[in-house]
Amino acid sequence: MRRLRLFFFLAIAALSPPMAAAQLRPDYYASVCPNLQSIVRESVRQSMGHSPVAAPATLRLFFHDCAVRGCDASILIINPDGDDEWRSPDDQTLKLQGFQTVMNAKEAVDSDPQCRNRVSCADILALAARDSVALSGGPDYQVELGRYDGRVSTRGSVVLPHSTFNLDQLNRFFSSLGLSQTDMIALSGAHTISAAACSFFQYRLSGGGDPAMDPALASRLQGSCPGPGAPGFALLDAATPVRFDNQYYRNLRRGWGILGSDQVLYADARSRGAVDRYAADERAFFDDFAAAMTRLGRVGVRTAADGEIRRDCRFLN
Numbered sequence: 644m645r646r647l648r649l650f651f652f653l654a655i656a657a658l659s660p661p662m663a664a665a666q667l668r669p670d671y672y673a674s675v676c677p678n679l680q681s682i683v684r685e686s687v688r689q690s691m692g693h694s695p696v697a698a699p700a701t702l703r704l705f706f707h708d709c710a711v712r713g714c715d716a717s718i719l720i721i722n723p724d725g726d727d728e729w730r731s732p733d734d735q736t737l738k739l740q741g742f743q744t745v746m747n748a749k750e751a752v753d754s755d756p757q758c759r760n761r762v763s764c765a766d767i768l769a770l771a772a773r774d775s776v777a778l779s780g781g782p783d784y785q786v787e788l789g790r791y792d793g794r795v796s797t798r799g800s801v802v803l804p805h806s807t808f809n810l811d812q813l814n815r816f817f818s819s820l821g822l823s824q825t826d827m828i829a830l831s832g833a834h835t836i837s838a839a840a841c842s843f844f845q846y847r848l849s850g851g852g853d854p855a856m857d858p859a860l861a862s863r864l865q866g867s868c869p870g871p872g873a874p875g876f877a878l879l880d881a882a883t884p885v886r887f888d889n890q891y892y893r894n895l896r897r898g899w900g901i902l903g904s905d906q907v908l909y910a911d912a913r914s915r916g917a918v919d920r921y922a923a924d925e926r927a928f929f930d931d932f933a934a935a936m937t938r939l940g941r942v943g944v945r946t947a948a949d950g951e952i953r954r955d956c957r958f959l960n
């Protein structure tokens with residue numbers, strides 16, 4: 644009988660999704676590191692002062708971490724044998740400034756004796772991503788905390804959406820993380836800041852071009868990205884490139900989306916309504932973005948049983 648109970652327990656544990664969101668809460672570090680929020684906020688502010696790329700690079704880093712093995716800071720791990728996430732082709736375009744922003748924040752947290760080695764790198768990354776958004780003019784939402792850092796990072800585990808994806812492919816990817824189409828559309832609004840390299844959208848300019856792209860934009864982009872392999876880039880939201888606002892959705896309505904995966908959100912009738920709504924109502928976008936970031940932050944959370952609080956975010960303890 645006991646063996647039967649054990650069997651059912653193990654079977655249920657094996658079938659449960661890899662989520663342990665229940666232990667996350669905004670005040671997780673209230674007693675061990677009461678000033679955590681202000682320490683990270685100030686550090687991110689300084690990093691942003693040093694580089695305009697710090698905020699977008701940190702926000703993208705959070706997405707790329709959570710989407711692969713969950714929000715466990717596995718993207719920060721450097722494995723001596725070279726087999727780790729950040730060296731995978733899809734992560735090679737992550738900018739150094741994002742990693743630097745998180746390392747700076749970790750150093751600032753650890754310089755408070757109360758907090759030293761008590762806060763996970765995964766939580767510092769989640770806070771730094773939120774601060775990057777808030778300090779760029781976006782929503783200042785509460786971050787759930789209590790993640791442990793993962794102990795595994797491999798190149799082969801990196802599967803991320805591509806800028807050539809259509810709506811079905813985007814939905815399939817985000818639903819594999821437990822996120823909805825609405826979450827995906829709201830999170831794509833992160834492309835209201837920074838830029839993309841020509842290689843990600845050049846194919847939309849060649850041949851007959853992409854009918855979903857405004858022809859005036861297409862001819863401008865041809866100037867900066869004249870052919871395959873061109874080294875240039877384009878601002879993802881040329882109107883307000885460093886401001887986190889709903890301009891991204893207004894752009895999509897005019898055919899000004901840079902990535903195919905951006906413009907498809909307006910080109911496909913099934914997602915156009917949400918784009919129209921966010922274009923008209925920035926508050927609705929901010930609320931949905933904050934909710935979607937919170938849900939993204941719950942993906943694959945590690946606990947003390949299968950994680951650790953890394954002393955150096957780059958190496959296992």
Ligand code: HEM
Nearest residue numbers: 699700703706736804805806830833837838839840843904
């Ligand atoms: C929907 C699927 C997505 C695709 C296909 C996609 C693809 C891309 C690509 C190709 C770039 C340009 C990278 C480069 O030129 O180096 C980019 C940049 C960026 N992405 Fe995404 N992305 C997606 C979703 C997201 C999400 C969910 C977030 C965050 C919540 C995000 C945040 C960013 C940011 C902030 C940048 C600018 C990064 C920088 O300048 O360092 N993206 N994305």
